[in-house]
Amino acid sequence: MGKVLIIGCGGVAGVAIHKCCQNSGVFTEICIASRTVSKCEAMKKKLEGMTKAKISTAQVDADNTRELIALIEKEKPDVVLNLALPYQDLTIMDACLATKTNYVDTANYEPEDTAKFEYKWQWAYRERFEKAGITALLGSGFDPGVTGVFSAYALKHYFDEINYIDILDCNGGDHGYPFATNFNPEINIREVSAKGSYWEDGKWVETEPMEIKRVYNFPEVGEKDMYLLHHEELESLALNMPGIKRIRFFMTFGQSYLTHLKCLENVGMTSIEPIIYEGKEIVPLQFLKAVLPDPASLGPRTKGKTNIGCIFTGKKDGKEKTIYIYNVCDHEECYKEVGSQAVAYTTGVPAMIGAAMLMTKTWDKAGVYNIEEFDPDPFMEALNEFGLPWQVSENPVMVE
Template identity: 80%
Template sequence: MGKVLVIGCGGVASVAIHKCVQNHEVFNEICIASRTKSKCDKLKEVLEKQYGNVCKITTAQVDANSVEQLVTLMKEVKPDVVLNLALPYQDLTIMDACLECRVSYVDTANYEPEDTAKFEYKWQWEYRERFEKAGITALLGSGFDPGVTGVFSAYALKHEFDEINYIDILDCNAGDHGYPFATNFNPEINIREVSAKGSYWEDGRWVETEPMEIKRVYDFPEVGPKDMYLLHHEELESLGINIPGIKRIRFFMTFGESYLRHLKCLENVGMTSIEPIEFEGKQIVPLQFLKAVLPDPASLGPRTVGKTNIGCIFQGKKDGKDKTYYLYNVCDHQECYKEVGSQAISYTTGVPAMIGAMLVMNGTWKKPGVYNIEEFDPDPFMEALNKWGLPWQESHNPALVD
């Protein structure tokens, strides 16, 4: 049993904290910290009303951009692990504070500079030696994608293949919230991700594409046929290095016509730009202003219906023969909302965040250094997915993406 410090109090953090409370045999103390303490206090009230006093919950105010404030908080709380569910811009300050306090670190998304629409692992991988010397673990990308997709890849390699040559990661959200345009997670991060150029990993190098240039239609189990588009995604970078035999990895995400039409219009008028402009004597970032006028993703839960299907299609060899294999999870938006008050997008990231923190804290995955999730034994994580709300399914004869 131990103590977790969760930094962040948005939709994903709320799910992860719900799951930590449900898993109170492991997490007997939880500290929720955010820039806005009132959000943490409100969540604490909800948790204590729903679950009773099964574990000790405290709250704190912290600016995750400030190493000094983070260090002060960590020294006061003395957590066994820090679960970073703040913004990707804040990964490095939180890692710096963890180093100073010698506390293990878990996140769900890799570092992204605030002033550049670019995300990659190089900044966090540079911490490897320092985390090794400090004797603490940094687990990177313990969400769904990245996260479960990496665990799926490690599991497939361990149990189904001698070598994996092709991976297609398919992320389908067939949920309907009724709005003409809204994002299912942080609008600023979501729109930066979608409007960036696409890319995939092939033969040891990146192949770049224009945004939304490559489209495929895939018939998803329990969902049906959906349009999906090739995007750049961070797990391609680590899987290309950590899964031997890889020739190509691609990432596809589904989008509806209404979403794409609105996004294109917003791009055309400059509302997705991250370059500051002057407005009435003040510097504002158009994308941040757009975020302020869009529906809060946390408000979408009650009105979102439908399912998600996220998984990986693998092609490779076993005993000298060609083989295909599909691992995936199907999640229902309304079932997630009934359980934890959030829609499936937050749920599918928040559950793996709790599992990663659990495996680091209980020592199953604890070793000094900085690691991507596929570098650990996948079996305990796969077992935990079935136990904590994200049961996986498999197919040995899936339809392939051309």
């Protein structure tokens, strides 16, 4: 069918590339381009021969729009799948605009020097993408991503209006390290050390980091402590779900993770303010990333399951009802299949599906859209087909 250009070759990209190779009827050509081209070449070597897709590689600095434009003009992809870091979203969107190429990502833009992510920068491209006749699909990972698809699916099939959404992200996996992060440590620590917030009655309610704790008994995982965080899909769902009154996001953390995080924060290691060390400017959080285990190395050591999903409460035919849609994913099974743990897997699979939705024109409207603005049904089918089967539980236990 067509060609995808994947930018970035880290944990999430590794899974998405495997999945594009499995879906070679849609992705007949895959170009993997990243800062460190040797990683792209290693990935190509690993997958060639196992897929009908033709794989090529390239070196690119995704902070440089001119380099990106030259690469897109040379490769002529139908879709660019951005799996680098949130800092590169705008340069890649600019290059897609200049070359009239469709764009997909999994995380919203965040300036490198301000730990605050919001959609305003990317939503500002709406009119330009529309005029250029191309699509930008924002947030096609799991959360954001599948959580938005679950929301659109619940609204389409189960409710007349949804009033409350609780998004629950549980990682019941154990990698055996006292402290490590499951995806890019810098992005992960920026997210969890920020203030929490939730959306209620038309406005944001801010909390201290980890201030709100709940305990939930997750299907197939068991009882876990979870904490309220700010998360990017809250912002788009608050706009796109008619009748919504409250949306919260909770993520599970073990005591060892929290104790280490507190200690690292207390000594200044999670700061993004540059400091001078031996005459050289360094950012403490970036230095910390360099000494922590690479998330890609957790695959062979991680056991247990993730359970990510949404509890929806709303009305159908005038009656109140609640459903829970979730996916359970096993770290060891993921590793067996694609050589990665479940956190990368649950992000990489929907990234591939989002790119496939645009490639096949199953989703075809010009402009900048969040994932819940499209028909959820073909995406939900593809989740079952490509390794993230979901379940619907009626009358689940609610979060207080």
